[in-house]
Amino acid sequence: MKKLLMGAALLLGTAASAQGLLINGAGATFPAPLYQKWFSEYNKINPNIKFNYQAIGSGGGIKQFTEGTVDFGATDAALKDDQLAKAPDAVHVPTVMGAVVVAYNAPGVKALRFSGETLANIFLGKITKWNDPAIAADNPGMKLPEQTIVIARRSDGSGTNAIFTDYLSKISPEFKTKVGSGTSVNWPVGLGGKGNDGVTGLIKSNPGTIGYVELAYAIQQKLTIAEMKNKDGAWVKPSIASVTAAAAGVDVPADYRVSITNPSGKDSWPISGFTWLLVHKDMKDAAKGKAIVNFLRWALNDGEKMAEPLDYAPLPDALRERVLKTVDSLTVNGAKVSAK
């Protein structure tokens, strides 16, 4: 009986692997809804190629990619220099841009707005009630409840976290020293949620909770979103347009590792960010390497068109051309990859 089982398993195993190509990736939850759509659509066009993407957070994506336990990674926190030292052949391929928004669950309170300092103090745990004078100052004339603020933040290694804390660190020196910025930080307060969906769930189910999530999640789950004051002093709502505006003035370096938080520009959303796919400059597996390169080409051409309906900002054309050239320069065992 057991021999039968083992034999069957081996047979099926070899059969399964002969049938299609399975490419494993892991990483950010920030772009996960869009990536899932991309992989699903790509599989419809190429039924033999399956991309298995696990949204475990940018931290996980970086780690698994560096250790080689996955074929590609995904992160919204660009590799720092010490991380790059461990994965020297990593290439960041920006795919789309997104907004990290401040969402909250305060029944009866609509259209709240926060200045950067107020937000930093809330997440430092210094502002503890919804009707705190600082919040009232940002929202003149609004009736605020006498309720304790419950904070929802990320419990896993997260690029969304990195973008959000990067912004707050730029705004508040106290935040920078006490909490810092990065995929995992020393949060002084708050409920930990796993992934963007975890935080969304926390906000949704607990009145009085405030947290930060990617725009797509907030819109899909109909969370109330706050307006923010940007660097130029204007009050902006998060939107695809405001994210695109944020990227407009920024000089993107050759390796695409750049932060676009707190940019100038009166239409800019202050907590925006790129998200990248991490691939190896020279891939060793011929079949997988070819599939990955051709997928990237498809994503940067056809995939970009699917970004807006899912509330992500596609890359500006000039940047997209640059990225396509970088993708063309990726090699498999030293050789360039032809379009299929």
Added chain:
Amino acid sequence: MADAAASSVAPAEAEAGHPGPGNLGDRIFNGTLWALGIMVLVVAGLIVLNLALVARPLAKEHSLWGFITSREWNPIEDHFGALPFLYGTLVTSAVSIILAVPVAIGLGLFITQFAPPKLGRVLTIPVELLAAIPSVVYGLWGLFIVVPWLRESIQPWLGKHFGWLPIFTGPPIGLGYLAAGAILAVMILPTVVAVSVEVMKTTPEANREAALALGATKWEAVMMAVIPYSRAGILGAVLLGLGRALGETMAVTMVIGNSPDISLSLFAPGYSLPAVIANEFAEATSNVHVGALAGLGLILFATTFLLNAAARVLVTAVQKGPSRVKG
């Protein structure tokens, strides 16, 4: 008869003395058995070895004492401390023991002493069913049923009437130590009940009947004969339940709030040793971070190991009891 058996065995053994298929078969069989038995020790060794190996980078940066007493969990600067997780694990386990043990002992007494034997057998079925439910299903139930119930009914009530106690302060969010402790209580109940029933059943009938003969009521017989006799075993049952509570992962992760803080209030979110390992292991980016998580795993392993060992000693001591009393 015994003689006849012995004398018929003797020729077989005499045969076995000669090299032949019987003897070789015996050797192979015994050897295989021995190897399989040793596998258990190998597995134990592998567990400790691998945990220690993965945890090694942690040892380079932290001393054991420093690790256990630090409250910091800072993956950016690679400073890790186990204290918030030890605290959370202990608090949730304590809550679960406080809630589950009285119910378990009462149920054990009911099954063994007060209920007619047939009913007693039937009553063990729901307890066994509780034990069979997987942890993630308890987590699901906890997240969607227990947490809102706590948030909307229990916690506000506790806060209103007992809010002067530091353990019932803070906003009622449902998630937190209390939710985790409550669900753990349901999960460890079957373990404590099963072992308690086993232990209570070994009380020599003579002791009970002596008490009853002296005119005691059933309850008094219990207090005079059963409880004192099985005390050690019940303690063992509690320790086993505690061991299970310490190691429970999924249900706790889903309702504890995942917040590496230390708070006196049971309404506050916290974290536990297994929960942080589950959340962060796949994503820990530095060797020290992975080492810290494996270090937490080692602490967990050592604690449950000691608890289970102590429990085993206690339970077997009670179960061996009758032979000591008779002899």
Added chain:
Amino acid sequence: MNLHSSFTYRKVVDRGMAVVCALCFIGAFIPLISVLWLVVSNGAAGLSWAFFTELPKPVGEAGGGIGNALVGTLYMVGLACVIGLPLGVGAGVYLAEKGDGTIGSTVRFMAEVLSGVPSIVIGIVAYALVVIPMGHFSATAGAVALAILMIPTLARATEELVRLVPGSLREASLALGVPNWKTSLSVVIRTAMGGIVTACLLAVARAAGETAPLLFTALNNQYWNLNPSAPTASLTVAIYNYAISPYDDWHSKAWTASLVLLIVVGLLNIASRVLTRSRLKGAR
């Protein structure tokens, strides 16, 4: 007169405590009914052929199912059985046949204590043993974790069952000239086999319900997988991911998947119970 009222008091206490103890049963019964009722009522609506056979769809698209997760669980538990059942039962036989020495006591003690090790810790061990050398997540890593979990419990249960076989059976076989090893295999173990199968069924039920050790060994997979060296979906991890998501339709899927899991675990438990009953009936 004092005696009489004191006796009434004692009687009241006696009846009162009996009631309290009976009420403790309610304490156990209510959560059980709550869990079962909620899983059935929330999950039944989602049961459909599509649910059992389809792959999960991305967020926002309706439909999809847990087909790959169900297969993944069956596959990994199957692999775990291949590794764990022989080792666990074998260790149990060792303890029953040869386990009276120092080594035997140590093995017995270890098996007892190891059965209480948290499954998440076993997950770390499997990660170090399989994922790191292999270089990636795999169904094998998940299966190894589950197998390690099965071994101690099986060893203890098997030992008890084999010891229950009457010594007279063994002696009769030896008296007939059957070599020692054959006696053990064909007579003693065969007699205990019914009980051993029961113990295996329970071990399988436990393995099928585990989540924590699979989180960073088998990871997850959006597609069908029977390749032992690729990541694999599982029913329990699927329930976990659906439950902690913010999407309402995924929450419904979590309930339905839980119902499926409870049915699988329930069937295994019922099978073991039926086998025990028929074995006991047959023995009489």
